[in-house]
Amino acid sequence: MSELSAEPRETPVAFIDVTGMRRPGTHGGIAEYLVRLWDARTLAFHEARTSVLSGHQRNRLGSLWLILTPLFNGMVYYVIFGFVFQISKGIDNYIGFLLIGIFMFQMTSSAITSSADSIFTGRKLLASNSLPVALLPLINNVKIWLSGIPSYLVMMLIIIIAPPVEDIGWLSLLFFPLMALQALLMAGFSMVAAHVVARVHDLKNLLSVGVRAWLYASGVMFSVDRLTNAHPIFGPFVDWNPMHHVLTIARDVLLYGTVPELRSWLIIVLWAIGMIIAGLLILWKGEGSYELTDG
Amino acid sequence: MNSRTGENRGAPAALVFNDVSSRDQKSGKARRGPRVEIAEVSFYVNEGEAVGLVGTPADGTSILLRTAAGSISPLSGDVYVRSRAAVMDAGTAFDLDETLRANVERVAMSLEFNGAKLKTAVSKILSRLGMEDEADSPCVDIDPLDVEKVRLEVNLYAGPTLLLIDEPLARGRALLDENGREGVERHLRLGGAMVLAGRDPRVMRRLCSRIIWLHKGRIIMxxxxxxxxxxxxxxxxxxxxxSKVEQIYRRYARHYPGLKIITQSA
Incomplete structure (x- = not known):
């Protein structure tokens, strides 16, 4: 220690040009943020695919369960509601009505509830290369679609082959743009849910209650008329509920051969675009402030 | 242009810590052991520079790296980075049950390689290290040193970044290996920067131009x-x-003059 002088030296001063530098965990402007999300697309699909496949790795039938589970679920609904209870609730083709309601709402609700905690559960993915946080709920959505597409195929299969048999016409092609809008809707709500739960984890518990209320306001198992007739206060909640319109359009084009109302499309488009923009902006603004470590 | 009283390092800064205090974010039952913090830390690393960070995780080396990577927000002070930060620590290690190729692909994807570029990157990385034959073996069956070499190579492949390395033994050996040294030199020549953290300054001495000594969350040298x-x-x-160890720490801490950083922006 002989090299140490008796008294500390004077504090040196460094003048540093930080032009072009950024704070870690932030990603520049929103345009750059979107580019980085796009650049991570292969990783997103890889992570989602790996997660779906590994979920069935220990099963003897492996990924076949992706088809079998919705098929058995569909058969149970068909037997219980079509034969045992013979419930129609004044609705034409109630089995088809119910399958569309349950399968399509389940896709949306599971995407949102499972994405809610995605920032914490997926944090290790971001730890190595400071990728955008929005990637985590989006990966979760891709995962839900990969595992959920078979349930849509089963839904269509039952509608086509199980009595009362429905003719699938050209109008049913509208189901594909509807799926695209549903995907945007799910992604937008998932990003907002991910932000909110990352901030206050307790809200995850309230989210499941909210999703349950949303189910009843969407007409999943019965017509929303029963709700709006019960009290006029429910009217706006049903009328502006995007999932109610998603299910209505799906039933119109797959079951009833009816041209869906333009207003229903517009409401879904408004919600989908609004929620995507809101979700992306919230997560972009929040970059660098989420808890991404084990401590 | 960065300047330090009586010293001019020339190259632009790649990482700046200006009076930064930070700590692990877990609280209550989620946290194991005492809270680790860094306090009033000021230093900078220029492009083309490799800097050692000697100390233990209890001294705050890991907190400092994670603050630089952006996975921990500083409590106070300012952190600036010029390029993407890539972290190599225990939390970002290869999955030993997966094949070497799958791990390389995954890291390359997280470095935002897609499509044909991804395939080219994976094959170039494996062939550069002569690891094509082991590519489809699970990492658990491959020499840990070889696995670390590949991991270093894939992180260096993406181009100039701020490489933040928490250094267990195998990683240090991978860095000192001929391929590793060449890779690091290329990385620095292209304008990348590196911070190498650990408790053994011998590896740092061979790779880094300077070392920062962190003790109980503060820089003492x-x-x-x-x-x-x-x-x-x-x-x-x-x-x-x-008592002698503490005496040495105190003496160095007392004699460290600190660093006052004044940031400028065009």
Whole structure:
């Protein structure tokens, strides 16, 4: 220690040009943020695919369960509601009505509830290369679609082959743009849910209650008329509920051969675009402030 | 242009810590052991520079790296980075049950390689290290040193980044290996920067121009690699005598003049 002088030296001063530098965990402007999300697309699909496949790795039938589970679920609904209870609730083709309601709402609700905690559960993915946080709920959505597409195929299969048999016409092609809008809707709500739960984890518990209320306001198992007739206060909640319109359009084009109302499309488009923009902006603004470590 | 009183390092800064305090974010039951913090830490690393960070995780080395990577937000002070930060620590290690190729692909994807570029990157990385034959074996069946070499190569492949390395033994050996040294030199020549953290300054001495010594969350020395390694080595001689060890720490802490950083922006 002989090299140490008796008294500390004077504090040196460094003048540093930080032009072009950024704070870690932030990603520049929103345009750059979107580019980085796009650049991570292969990783997103890889992570989602790996997660779906590994979920069935220990099963003897492996990924076949992706088809079998919705098929058995569909058969149970068909037997219980079509034969045992013979419930129609004044609705034409109630089995088809119910399958569309349950399968399509389940896709949306599971995407949102499972994405809610995605920032914490997926944090290790971001730890190595400071990728955008929005990637985590989006990966979760891709995962839900990969595992959920078979349930849509089963839904269509039952509608086509199980009595009362429905003719699938050209109008049913509208189901594909509807799926695209549903995907945007799910992604937008998932990003907002991910932000909110990352901030206050307790809200995850309230989210499941909210999703349950949303189910009843969407007409999943019965017509929303029963709700709006019960009290006029429910009217706006049903009328502006995007999932109610998603299910209505799906039933119109797959079951009833009816041209869906333009207003229903517009409401879904408004919600989908609004929620995507809101979700992306919230997560972009929040970059660098989420808890991404084990401590 | 960065300048330090009596010193001008020339190249633009790649990482700046200006009076930064930070700590692990877990609280209550989620946290194991005492809270680790860094306090009033100021230093900078220029492009093309490799800097050692000697100390233990309990001294705050891991907190500092994670703050630089953006996975921990500083409580106070400012952190600036010029390029993407890539972290190599225990949390980002390869999955040993997966094949070497799958791990390389995954890291390359997280470095935002897609499509044909991804395939080219994976095959170039594996062939550069002569690891094509082992590519489809699970990492658990491959020499850990080879796995670390590949991991280093894939992180260097993406181009100039701020490489933040928490250094267990195998990683240090991978860095000192011929391919590793070449890779690091290429990385620095292209404008990348590196911070190498750990408790053994010997690897740092061979790779870094200077070493920062972190003790109990504060910098107690920031000097040339030789000087810090020599000073740190003195601790080993008195390691069993706690009072002497503390005396040395106190003396260095008292004599470290600190660094005042004034940031400018165009």
């Amino acid at each position: 920031d000097a040339s690699s030789d000087e810090v390694a020599r000073s740190y080595g003195r601790l080993d001689k008195v390691r069993d005598d706690k």
